[in-house]
Amino acid sequence: xxxxxxxxxxxxxxxxxxxxxxxxxxxxxxxxxxxxxxxxxxxxxxxxxxxxxxxxxxxxxxxxxxxxxxxxxxxxxxxxxxxxxxxxxxxxxxxxxxxxxxxxxxxxxxxxxxxxxxxxxxxxxxxxxxxxxxxxxxxxxxxxxxxxxxxxxxxxxxxxxxxxxxxxxxxxxxxxxxxxxxxxxxxxxxxxxxxxxxxxxxxxxxxxxxxxxxxxxxxxxxxxxxxxxxxxxxxxxxxxxxxxxxxxxxxxxxxxxxxxxxxxxxxxxxxxxxxxxxxxxxxxxxxxxxxxxxxxxxxxxxxxxxxx
Amino acid sequence: xxxxxxxxxxxxxxxxxxxxxxxxxxxxxxxxxxxxxxxxxxxxxxxxxxxxxxxxxxxxxxxxxxxxxxxxxxxxxxxxxxxxxxxxxxxxxxxxxxxxxxxxxxxxxxxxxxxxxxxxxxxxxxxxxxxxxxxxxxxxxxxxxxxxxxxxxxxxxxxxxxxxxxxxxxxxxxxxxxxxxxxxxxxxxxxxxxxxxxxxxxxxxxxxxxxxxxxxxxxxxxxxxxxxxxxxxxxxxxxxxxxxxxxxxxxxxxxxxxxxxxxxxxxxxxxxxxxxxxxxxxxxxxxxxxxxxxxxxxxxxxxxxxxx
Numbered sequence: 180x181x182x183x184x185x186x187x188x189x190x191x192x193x194x195x196x197x198x199x200x201x202x203x204x205x206x207x208x209x210x211x212x213x214x215x216x217x218x219x220x221x222x223x224x225x226x227x228x229x230x231x232x233x234x235x236x237x238x239x240x241x242x243x244x245x246x247x248x249x250x251x252x253x254x255x256x257x258x259x260x261x262x263x264x265x266x267x268x269x270x271x272x273x274x275x276x277x278x279x280x281x282x283x284x285x286x287x288x289x290x291x292x293x294x295x296x297x298x299x300x301x302x303x304x305x306x307x308x309x310x311x312x313x314x315x316x317x318x319x320x321x322x323x324x325x326x327x328x329x330x331x332x333x334x335x336x337x338x339x340x341x342x343x344x345x346x347x348x349x350x351x352x353x354x355x356x357x358x359x360x361x362x363x364x365x366x367x368x369x370x371x372x373x374x375x376x377x378x379x380x381x382x383x384x385x386x387x388x389x390x391x392x393x394x395x396x397x398x399x400x401x402x403x404x405x406x407x408x409x410x411x412x413x414x415x416x417x418x419x420x421x422x423x424x425x426x427x428x429x430x431x432x433x434x435x436x437x438x439x440x441x442x443x444x445x446x447x448x449x450x451x452x453x454x455x456x457x458x459x460x461x462x463x464x465x466x467x468x469x470x471x472x473x474x475x476x477x478x479x480x481x482x483x484x485x486x487x
Numbered sequence: 488x489x490x491x492x493x494x495x496x497x498x499x500x501x502x503x504x505x506x507x508x509x510x511x512x513x514x515x516x517x518x519x520x521x522x523x524x525x526x527x528x529x530x531x532x533x534x535x536x537x538x539x540x541x542x543x544x545x546x547x548x549x550x551x552x553x554x555x556x557x558x559x560x561x562x563x564x565x566x567x568x569x570x571x572x573x574x575x576x577x578x579x580x581x582x583x584x585x586x587x588x589x590x591x592x593x594x595x596x597x598x599x600x601x602x603x604x605x606x607x608x609x610x611x612x613x614x615x616x617x618x619x620x621x622x623x624x625x626x627x628x629x630x631x632x633x634x635x636x637x638x639x640x641x642x643x644x645x646x647x648x649x650x651x652x653x654x655x656x657x658x659x660x661x662x663x664x665x666x667x668x669x670x671x672x673x674x675x676x677x678x679x680x681x682x683x684x685x686x687x688x689x690x691x692x693x694x695x696x697x698x699x700x701x702x703x704x705x706x707x708x709x710x711x712x713x714x715x716x717x718x719x720x721x722x723x724x725x726x727x728x729x730x731x732x733x734x735x736x737x738x739x740x741x742x743x744x745x746x747x748x749x750x751x752x753x754x755x756x757x758x759x760x761x762x763x764x765x766x767x768x769x770x771x772x773x774x775x776x777x778x779x780x781x782x783x784x785x786x787x788x789x790x791x792x793x794x795x
Contacts, residue, residue, distance in 0.1 A: 206601070208600075252601060254595075254601045254605045254608070255604050257608045258604040258605070258607050258608035258613075260572075260576060260613025261569065261573040261576045261613070262613075263608075264568075264569045264572040264573075265569040265572075267569075286595075286597055286622070287562075287594070288594055288622060289562055289594055290651065290652040291652065293562045293563075294562075296560075296562035296563050297562045297565065299566050300562070300566035300567070300568065300571075304567075304568065305566075305567065305569070305570075305571075306568060314622045316623065316650075317594075317654065317655060317659075318650070318652060318654025318656065318659065320652055320653060320654030321654055339624055344598040344599065344625060344628055345628060346625065346626025346627050346629055347626050349626035349628075350623065350668060350672065353663040353668065354663060355661045355663050360661065360668065363658060364658065
């Protein structure tokens with residue numbers, strides 16, 4: 180009898196195979212697509228959705244050999260209505276067909292049977308993502324249905340702990356009995372991660388911690404030894420490779436570093452676009468993706484992944 | 488020149504017109520639909536989505552003359568995939584065509600341009616709901632894009648403050664400088680509500696406070712004088728009419744009380760289903776809706792709405 184590997188094991192294998200913790204965010208924006216798509220002035224949802232699907236499929240074709248995982252931003256597809264959601268399903272299926280893991284970034288959260296519905300839909304049902312981001316505000320019982328479905332389907336979740344925006348101080352940094360709210364949430368995440376680790380180093384429950392808070396990344400890594408950490412805010416939001424070092428374990432695992440716009444809209448970056456014609460935007464994407472991978476390998480414990 | 492009434496004004500007018508603060512939750516579940524739909528053993532998403540759309544449209548036809556607003560639960564539709572989302576768009580459009588306000592219950596939350604995408608999609612763009620529930624964990628700057636879009640489009644948002652589940656104690660009840668996290672969030676909500684009140688008693692930003700916490704409802708009503716309060720947890724989750732009294736102002740306004748399964752699946756309640764054949768499930772819905780309205784009128788300040 181064979182056992183399906185856990186999400187944590189599949190993720191570690193994929194990161195080792197591609198030798199990078201880079202996660203490419205798929206955040207399509209009408210006004211930012213390469214000019215060849217011709218939708219910057221269109222508001223017809225069907226045309227925009229079709230452009231999003233084509234664009235994301237072509238980005239996936241470029242990055243699939245290079246990175247372990249992609250992260251579609253659900254808000255971008257929802258903004259286009261039902262046609263956008265059909266495009267999202269198409270993009271998820273294409274990414275999986277290319278051997279990529281798929282993390283649906285929806286920051287979902289609700290109680291009881293409603294949380295079950297989200298978990299079933301995204302991790303088991305029609306969307307069939309490998310993992311989902313989850314918001315912890317409603318409490319640990321609101322996270323349990325996601326954990327249960329994730330464990331049953333060899334999927335994963337990433338719980339918001341400390342987000343990359345300045346306003347994350349408003350509530351996440353409030354201090355209760357000497358610990359911040361983020362640290363209280365991190366304790367809950369670690370407990371769920373340890374419970375689902377199934378003998379491996381990491382569990383089905385990970386955390387989201389922004390690249391904009393290097394010191395807290397160090398502390399939260401230590402507080403959640405069984406949790407993969409998803410680190411947004413690299414690149415455009417100001418986080419540098421050196422800032423995300425703290426998210427890794429000693430083997431160069433345990434962290435996924437996200438870049439979205441810097442890679443997928445690299446056609447708008449002069450240093451990535453040099454010498455390219457408009458229709459060669461995929462080459463700019465490849466350059467930017469390789470640049471990100473190189474910077475992570477140069478300045479973080481991800482370098483140890485290259486040892487083989 | 489005429490000015491579009493604000494969401495708060497439209498909501499107050501609708502509540503006064505129907506003389507009830509009852510909000511019917513549209514939470515379709517395959518296994519709970521009346522037997523005449525025949526989808527309890529189907530897993531074909533297209534068939535389930537079609538049943539959801541038909542069921543919700545028929546519920547809407549029953550409740551539209553009786554209540555001011557309906558609240559589709561996005562998770563239920565998402566669980567069915569892209570076909571479910573197309574059904575949701577159809578349900579929202581049908582509710583609006585029947586003169587109902589529509590509150591999209593998605594508990595969305597993200598930062599910067601991603602929050603903008605959610606706000607545009609749900610409050611301005613293709614989904615065209617009148618209001619959206621929002622999760623505050625990411626901080627006040629993550630709520631601002633929703634406030635901006637809501638104010639610009641005469642729409643509204645309801646921010647989670649104290650949810651109805653037992654696990655809401657895990658984080659929402661943590662005490663910082665003598666105030667719970669919920670109270671800190673409530674202070675932020677009140678500030679945004681007062682800022683968007685535009686001379687009226689209520690602003691574009693409301694709050695979600697569960698019916699399961701009567702004492703906190705009293706306190707949070709006092710702490711957020713400019714915020715409409717959406718009160719889930721009435722009925723199935725244990726909240727009684729007397730428990731929600733604290734959410735109202737002296738005029739019987741300021742509160743929306745939600746019931747979902749007790750009303751839409753009233754065919755499964757013997758006291759509502761007495762004497763009905765299977766195909767008469769809409770009569771059970773009407774009885775349950777009228778029963779809820781009657782209980783709220785008997786035991787809460789909503790009685791004052793009946794004064795004319």
